[in-house]
Amino acid sequence: xxxxxxxxxxxxxxxAPGLLWLAIFFxxxxxxxxxxxxxxxxxxxxxxxxxxWSNYGEALSDYHQHIIRSLLYAAAATLLAxxxxxxxxxxxxxxxxxxxxxxxxxxxxxxFFTSYLVRTNAWQTILADDGWIVNSLQTVGVVGDDGxxxxxxxxxxxxxxxxxxxxxxxPLYVSLEKIDKRLIEAATDLYAGRFTAFRKVTxxxxxxxxxxxxxxxxxxxxxxxxxxELLGTPRQYMIGNVIQxxxxxxxxxxxxxALSFVLMALILVGVFAYTRVLGRERLTEAAL
Amino acid sequence: xxxxxxxxxxxxxxxxxxSRRHFVRTLSASAxxxxxxxxxxxxxxxxxxxxxxxxxxxxxSVTHAKTAITELDFSNWPLxxxxxxxxxxxxxxxxxxxxxxxxxxxxxxxxxxxxxxRRGRSIDxxxxxxxDWMVARWLRAGWVEPIDKRNVPNAKNLQPTLASPKFDPKRxxxxxxxxxxxxxxxxxxxxxxxxxxxxxxxxxxxxGRVTMLQDWRDSAGLLILADGKKSDDATLDDVMGAIDKLGxxxxxxxxxxxxxxxxxxxxxxxxxxxxxxxxxxVVQLKADNPKLEFLIPEEGALIWxxxxxxxxxxxxxYAAETLMNYVYDPVVAAxxxxxxxxxxPVRGAKEELAKEDPETAENQLIFPSDQxxxxxQPYIQLSLEExxxxxxxxxxxxxx
Numbered sequence: 001x002x003x004x005x006x007x008x009x010x011x012x013x014x015x016a017p018g019l020l021w022l023a024i025f026f027x028x029x030x031x032x033x034x035x036x037x038x039x040x041x042x043x044x045x046x047x048x049x050x051x052x053w054s055n056y057g058e059a060l061s062d063y064h065q066h067i068i069r070s071l072l073y074a075a076a077a078t079l080l081a082x083x084x085x086x087x088x089x090x091x092x093x094x095x096x097x098x099x100x101x102x103x104x105x106x107x108x109x110x111x112f113f114t115s116y117l118v119r120t121n122a123w124q125t126i127l128a129d130d131g132w133i134v135n136s137l138q139t140v141g142v143v144g145d146d147g148x149x150x151x152x153x154x155x156x157x158x159x160x161x162x163x164x165x166x167x168x169x170x171p172l173y174v175s176l177e178k179i180d181k182r183l184i185e186a187a188t189d190l191y192a193g194r195f196t197a198f199r200k201v202t203x204x205x206x207x208x209x210x211x212x213x214x215x216x217x218x219x220x221x222x223x224x225x226x227x228x229e230l231l232g233t234p235r236q237y238m239i240g241n242v243i244q245x246x247x248x249x250x251x252x253x254x255x256x257x258a259l260s261f262v263l264m265a266l267i268l269v270g271v272f273a274y275t276r277v278l279g280r281e282r283l284t285e286a287a288l
Numbered sequence: 289x290x291x292x293x294x295x296x297x298x299x300x301x302x303x304x305x306x307s308r309r310h311f312v313r314t315l316s317a318s319a320x321x322x323x324x325x326x327x328x329x330x331x332x333x334x335x336x337x338x339x340x341x342x343x344x345x346x347x348x349s350v351t352h353a354k355t356a357i358t359e360l361d362f363s364n365w366p367l368x369x370x371x372x373x374x375x376x377x378x379x380x381x382x383x384x385x386x387x388x389x390x391x392x393x394x395x396x397x398x399x400x401x402x403x404x405x406r407r408g409r410s411i412d413x414x415x416x417x418x419x420d421w422m423v424a425r426w427l428r429a430g431w432v433e434p435i436d437k438r439n440v441p442n443a444k445n446l447q448p449t450l451a452s453p454k455f456d457p458k459r460x461x462x463x464x465x466x467x468x469x470x471x472x473x474x475x476x477x478x479x480x481x482x483x484x485x486x487x488x489x490x491x492x493x494x495x496g497r498v499t500m501l502q503d504w505r506d507s508a509g510l511l512i513l514a515d516g517k518k519s520d521d522a523t524l525d526d527v528m529g530a531i532d533k534l535g536x537x538x539x540x541x542x543x544x545x546x547x548x549x550x551x552x553x554x555x556x557x558x559x560x561x562x563x564x565x566x567x568x569x570v571v572q573l574k575a576d577n578p579k580l581e582f583l584i585p586e587e588g589a590l591i592w593x594x595x596x597x598x599x600x601x602x603x604x605x606y607a608a609e610t611l612m613n614y615v616y617d618p619v620v621a622a623x624x625x626x627x628x629x630x631x632x633p634v635r636g637a638k639e640e641l642a643k644e645d646p647e648t649a650e651n652q653l654i655f656p657s658d659q660x661x662x663x664x665q666p667y668i669q670l671s672l673e674e675x676x677x678x679x680x681x682x683x684x685x686x687x688x
Contacts, residue, residue, distance in 0.1 A: 042676055062684060129559045148496065150559060151544050233545045234538050237687035249395050250676075250683050 030264075037257035047254070055258040063242050063259060067266070070238040073153070073228075074221035077160035081168040081217050082210070084161070089172035089209075093179075105173070108166050120159055120230045127155050127231070151233045159227035167216040175209025176202070211278050219267055239263055344427045344456045350434040352605040357383035360607040362415045365391045365594070368466070370627035377614050383607055393548070394422040395679075401599075405431040410601035414608035417465045421505065421667055421675070423595050424455035428672070432461045433598040439609035442616035445635045449661065450593060454520075454669060462595040463612055464633035466568075466624070469653070469664060470506045471589035473555060473565035473573075473582050486514035486585045489562055495542050497561035499554070502546035504531055504682040505667045506590065507564055512668065513588040519665040524674040528681055535685040546686035555580070567653040571629040582653055584663055591664035593633065629654055 040052035060067075092104045111119055126133060127149040134150075137143040149155050179202060187197035225240030239259060246256035362374075366389040374385045391397045397418070401411045406429075418426065426432050437443060443463060456462050474483050479494065489498055500507040508530035512522050515530075537543045544560065545551075552569050554560040556577065570582040598608050614620055618636030625632040626641055626648055632655075642649035652660060670678060 042673075066687065124553065125557075128557055130557070148559075151496070230550075234543075234685070234687035235541070241687060242683075245683055245686075248399060249393070250679050251395060251399050252680065 033257040033260060036253050037255075037261055039254040042252075052254065055254045056262065059255050059258040059262060063239065066237060066239045066242050067262065069236070070222050070240070070263075071266070073157055073160060073236075073238060074218050074224075076157050077164065077221050078168070078214050078218045080157065080161040081165050082172075082214065085165055085169035085172055085213065086210075089169050089176050093173055093176035094181075105170075108169050111162075112166060116163065116226060117230075119163065120226055123155070123159050123162065123231055124150060127158070150231060151236075153232070153236050155231040156228050156236045156238075159231045160221050160224060163224075163227065164217040164221055167220070168213040171212040171216060172206065172209040175206045175212075179205045207278065211274075215271065215274070219271075222267060223263060344461055345458070347458070348434045348460055350436050352436040352439060352609060354439070355606050357381045357607045357610060358604070359383055360385045360415070360604050360611060361413045362387045362608075362611065363390050363397075363413045364415075364417045364465075365389065368417070368594075368628055370623050373615070373620055373623055376620075377611060380614075381607075381610060385611070391417060394419050398422060398425070405429070405600060408600070410603065411599050412603060413599055414602045414604045415596050415611065416599055417594050417596055419592055419594050419667075420453060420455065421669065423462050423597060424669065425672065425675075426597070426599075427455055427461055431600050433600055433602055433605060434460050435463065435598060435612070436605070436609055439606060440613045440616065442613045445616050445618060445621075447633050447635055450633050453593075453666070462597045463616070465594045465596050465615075466628060466630035467591055467593040467633060468630045469567040469582075469584070469589055469591050469656070470501065470510065470564065471567070471582060471584050472510075472562060473551075473570045473580060474562045475555065475558065475560075475580055477579055478558060478561040483562065483581075483583050484586055486510055486587050488585075489564070490537060490542055492542070494562050495540075496544050497559070498543050498563070499545045499547045499551045499560055500534065500543055500564045501551075502548060502682070502686045504678050505592075507534055507546070508678070508682070509590050509665075509668055510564060510585075513590070513665055514585070516587065519590070519668045522668045524670055524677065527668060527670065527674075527678045531678065531681045531685055534682075538685060568628060568630040571651065571653045584660060588663045588665055590667060591631075591661075592667050625654060631656060 035049055037055055038049055038052050039047045039055070040050050041047040088108075092101055096104055125131065128134070129148045129150060134143060134148060137149070138145055138147065143149065149158075183205070184197050184201050187201045188194070192200065222238075223240045223243075225238060225244050228236050228238045228241050243256050243259050243263075246252045246259065360383055362385055364387065368389070369387070371387070374387050377383075378385055397416075404411050405426075423432075435443075437460075440463070443459070446459070446464065450464050450467070451459060453459075472483065472486070472489065474488075476482065478497070488494075489500070504527060508527050509519065509522075511530040511533060512526050513519070515526075517526060534543065534546075538546070547563075549566070549569065551560060551563045551565060552573060555563050555565070556573050565582065567582060570580060574580050574582075596612055598605060602608055615624065616634055618634055618640045621632050621634035621637035622640035622644070625634075625637055626645055631653075632638075638649050638655045648654060656664075
């Protein structure tokens with residue numbers, strides 16, 4: 001094989017492991033689930049593929065509330081995570097001393113050293129009805145005397161925000177860190193106030209990080225079920241709870257698969273729209 | 289679970305601090321990803337319902353020749369045996385018991401293995417422990433190997449009340465492992481009064497402090513008893529009516545949550561005041577907080593049994609029967625009862641335990657009196673299709 005020919009093939013060879021991975025662990029299971037989502041019958045009477053689209057109709061009419069709730073909770077958590085993570089990342093990138101930076105970054109991911117379940121369980125204690133947080137909030141009147149935090153939407157959104165915060169903070173940090181400080185100096189030299197410089201220089205340059213961070217937070221948050229399960233009640237359950245129990249408890253595979261596809265489609269459409277708004281090159285930049 | 293990890297974990301938990309079912313809950317949540325994958329694989333490639341129509345009432349005769357005991361594959365629920373019992377068994381019979389705590393939920397376990405069973409294959413287990421209704425389902429499907437009773441002479445120690453359940457009237461296929469009660473646990477310090485009836489679950493003063501179990505057999509079952517019905521007379525309509533009532537109370541916010549076994553935590557911490565609970569859990573919680581009460585309501589409560597059975601095509605049937613025989617020895621049964629805090633099905637275990645640990649032997653929740661037993665009803669049995677309908681209706685109410 002000539003050298004030029006090998007050169008031509010090289011990119012494909014490099015891509016092959018990744019593509020193979022995608023095919024085996026995403027494409028094939030996804031197609032299989034698409035097939036399952038069109039089955040009819042129950043495990044006991046026998047199930048077979050027969051283009052049973054009514055699984056989708058039933059799934060949507062029974063559980064559209066859960067889907068809307070999941071999207072709202074995930075959006076709220078993403079927004080909260082951004083509000084918390086941006087100043088944090090900004091501080092670490094611009095204000096913290098170089099010696100302190102690695103330590104601060106370590107602190108962000110430190111909670112990840114324990115299991116997701118343990119972390120979420122800990123919030124049950126923090127938000128407990130007789131816990132100090134609820135008691136102090138009751139004293140200042142934010143929470144009613146017989147009110148509570150655990151088993152409310154607040155608890156679930158708090159849990160999601162907490163659990164996905166590093167996914168927001170780290171991409172933000174990376175994009176802020178990359179900003180050439182001289183650009184901000186140049187802006188101030190050109191008579192921009194600190195706020196204007198921030199708005200016109202820092203934020204646009206941080207957009208790839210904002211984009212990546214919000215996707216990394218939002219997408220897993222929509223499908224999350226652990227926070228709602230541990231910190232919520234049936235009135236807070238998300239679509240992930242439904243899919244999980246449809247698969248494992250009720251063993252209604254067709255409807256569970258249908259719900260998974262509806263969720264996937266909604267997220268794809270959402271991401272697509274988001275990309276359109278922020279510009280496609282941002283997505284690729286963010287990926288870098 | 290790798291052995292060293294399991295050992296440490298067991299030392300940490302050591303039976304008392306964390307109840308079996310609470311542990312189950314935590315574990316099963318973390319096992320979801322793994323077992324979920326298994327279930328999904330099981331779902332691949334279409335299934336055909338081959339109900340072999342096993343009739344458990346028909347007499348069967350089976351002979352499992354006595355062989356040397358080399359190995360035994362035993363699947364059970366977590367923290368459901370004193371492991372010393374297995375070590376003693378291995379020492380006495382010279383085999384090696386592979387004891388795996390891989391059953392966290394009847395439906396989930398069934399989902400994992402049903403594909404192999406349906407195709408007539410062995411699931412490489414000699415003993416599995418399943419709750420009554422799931423045993424009934426397996427028997428109907430014909431997935432269970434009969435027990436050669438000549439190898440289990442100690443089966444004569446079975447409590448007479450458990451000797452002929454509807455699903456296996458002659459106990460040809462199954463032997464009880466442990467029983468437990470489903471009733472109401474409450475915290476008198478929080479409720480401010482003694483409770484007496486199932487209706488107390490719906491006292492508006494307890495709004496948002498009440499949990500119910502997410503299995504309709506438990507929660508709807510209790511409500512139906514409260515209506516004065518017997519479990520055996522209950523129909524799908526009764527169950528659906530009870531599930532509707534649960535849905536209303538959940539919408540109103542009276543019921544905070546439908547739980548698996550995770551109510552134990554909130555109940556211990558005081559967040560939950562009134563819970564539909566399993567007896568064994570409450571025994572363990574009472575060890576830390578003696579004020580907690582387990583109420584068998586005046587209208588009655590539920591009793592269920594987890595049963596040992598030998599799945600089809602077992603690798604070591606004789607070893608399985610030898611172990612069944614071993615755990616039906618009252619001395620061994622007493623050891624297990626003292627550890628797991630559920631109701632033992634073995635006659636004579638109480639007397640054995642009284643010698644070592646009289647206090648436990650007197651515990652009404654572990655050794656209920658005849659008076660208590662008279663108030664207990666089995667789970668409601670429905671047909672397969674009806675069970676499915678009820679499970680789906682319950683899922684719409686619990687949201688998950």
